[in-house]
Amino acid sequence: MADGTNNDAFVEFDRVQKSYDGENLVVKDLNLSMPKGEFLTMLGPSGSGKTTCLMMLAGFETATHGDIRLGGKSINNIPPHKRGIGMVFQNYALFPHMTVAENLSFPLEVRKMGKSTREEKINRALGMVQMNDFAGRRPAQLSGGQQQRIALARALVFEPELVLMDEPLGALDKQLRETLQFEITNLAHDLGITVVYVTHDQTEALTMSDRVAVFEDGRIQQLAPPDELYEAPQNSFVAQFIGENNTLEGVVQEIKNDTALVKLDSGEVIAAKPVNVTKAGERTRVSIRPERVEYNKERMQEGAYTLKAEVLEFIYMGDIFRTRLKVAGKDDFIIKTRNAPDQVRLKPGTQIEIGWLPEDCRALDA
């Protein structure tokens, strides 16, 4: 967990705040520290402050309060061009009047490198993104994916230790996006560079990152590795935002032996793992992942709490079945089951009973 005072930290945000108009804080008290070589993703809905954080790190925005440190040194007063941070933009920002090679040569020229050094570095960078054959083309002659590869190569060609990426794959189609996700992660690990990646696409965040910082309302809601984020969300926002999620609302009846008994608003009582509820009488939202819900009696653990449910809709999705149920008065309860030979296909109108393990069911803030 980030506490802002890590000695190994490469990138540090220390109590950073940002306001554009002097009335509202876009970023509220941000504390974050990253070790060298980490791939960290800032994930959040638009307007959550993630891009502002990135821009403050790059130097295009100044922090209203707090300290941003790079390699232990405060960079608040260093202009962007002296920070030595590579950056990939959402719309690529390749200079349209220069060829690919000239685009890559630009950061090397401003660093006053010799011609032979430049050519060697350009070739290596283009090789990394498999674009050697395109050195003479202009950006307008390249497809979106090709342009993004060049933008990536340009951000890497001067060998920065830190690379920032602002929704770099946002404008690409799904297949290309997946290919490039894979390539970017591999490149980052191979080169050992530190990456701060901004996206609003949670799949991208989960598949690429070492750690994900979920932003909402100017704060980091949770900073954790992808699996932890998915399986152990710390609050209901994260639970809702990451992956698909079923929520049931109710009041805590009692907490004992690390199990909370929750009385749902519709009257049923279920067991859940208390995450941020502490005492009886608190309102809570219980969160269960759709794939952790079981309806096959034989597979249900003994002693599991069960709820009555009515099948409303069955959707065949190929690899999985997605079934919508009416549970505890709510008709948007989703379960996902693997498409296996012995799997039952539920028919709409059927009355079933569903259950889950208490540790898969997390009682979060209301």
Added chain:
Amino acid sequence: MSDIKDATTADTAPTPDDALRMADAAEKKGPVLAADGRPLKQSLNRALRLQKLRALALVAPLLIFVLVTFIAPIADMLFRSVENEIVSETLPKTTAALEDWDAEGDTIPDEAVFEALYDDMFFAQEAKLHSRLGSRLNYEQTGVSSLFRKTGRSVEDMGEVFQDQFEDLDDFWKTGENWTSFMASDEWLADIQAWDADSGDRQPRFELRDGIDDILPATAESYTRFANYVRTEDEDNVYTEDPWAVIYSSFYDDLTRADAAAIAAYSGPAAEQIKSAATAATGFETIDYSEAFLDIDEDWHSIDVWRTIKIYSPKFTNGYFLNAIDMQKSIDGPELRPENERIYGILFWRTMVMSITITLSCILLGYPVAWILANLPARNANLLLILVLLPFWTSLLVRTSAWKVMLQQQGVINDTLVWLGLVATDDRLVLINNQTGTIIAMTHILLPFMILPMYSVMQTIQPTYLRAAKSLGATNWTAFWRVYFPQSIPGIGAGSILVFILAIGYYITPEIVGGTSGTFISNRIAYHISSSLNWGLGAALGAILLAAVLLLYYAYDKIVGIDNVKLG
């Protein structure tokens, strides 16, 4: 990673050219056929024909308007710069007779030319054309205008000596009816007698009697000219109109020069009178035309006048163009004018240099404004844009006059400078009625034409380019100079072309604030069109200006590329 192939890593990535290449390849295989077996191209044309016709119909009003009000006048003016028919039309016989005259020698033309001149001048003064020709030739040689006007007044009396002698010989020669009885065809005579002048019908066209022009060629020619003139210009009855003096002199020439046998053989109407006149004519008192013209004005024996007439007798001339580049036509071909008569070269050069200066100062002043406009938030940008556009909503004349008030020696700017103590009161700056005044006022007036195209191009340059450049390590200046500026060049190009072409033909502002040293070639063109009425020279100057602009445009296209010009 390397085994992953998608569109971006394929060896031959698709490019926009691919579609064209594929289309080319398809074409080589033979025409593609439509479903009904006809070539696809033909079917497509058929399908699009209605659309094309509709598009043409929509464009037609403007196209016709532009053709009639823009292209046609320009073509007409360009034609005027070489057209010179007035000399050969007004003096047809003279110019024909001059063809054999050796203009390089030092003798004036012989009697035959003067005789032709008498005929031509006689008809010209009847039609009042001689003064127009005089003014035309006066552009080339001063004094010709008054020479022609003077001659026009006296030429009528010159041939009366023959008229008197013929009329003394026989009263038959006095009346028009007698002349037409043998000059005109029987058919015409019948027509003219049947014609009622009050009926509103047109008078029948004069027709010569068959064979009369073999016996009396000069008379026939003069009489036809006379008849046509009387019929169309005077609108009198040719049948009863008494002939002019010039016809008697032609008649005398014919009778004295003609083959006696031909006249003897003549048996048509009035044969008797003609034969007796022929006999009597040999003893008539005659005149020396050359001397007679010398009596009117001694300039007629000046070789320069005749050289000028001869040089300008062709239907087309390059004289106007030579004038426009400070040269003149002489008998040895084109030559430079004397140093003190050269003005157009200086004017063209000044127009170019000042237009370039104005364009450059517009770029310098306009670029920062356009940059601010493009980078301000929309609300503030709109306010600023209104300020930029404000001059457009004010009359050009008002703006220029305002500059007159601002710039004069007792004007606002000088007063302010004196008040600030920057300039001594007896040493006030001369800011108007010279080139400085023209440059200041025209830069101001043309500035919006520079700012608007630059602004619209700069608006399309995303701010991320500058951010990207800075993140790559470029300082503010490098980022601007290597990334922003090259992308704004199309705007500069568009603005420069606009401003330069407008400046090079500007007229009102230089006229008002330019004095003598700050005027442009267009002021000279206006002078020739409206004051000196030398339209040919004005047209030639305009044609040269047009050619210069087209040449510069071509050069610009070669150097910068016209595709790089964007208006947004």
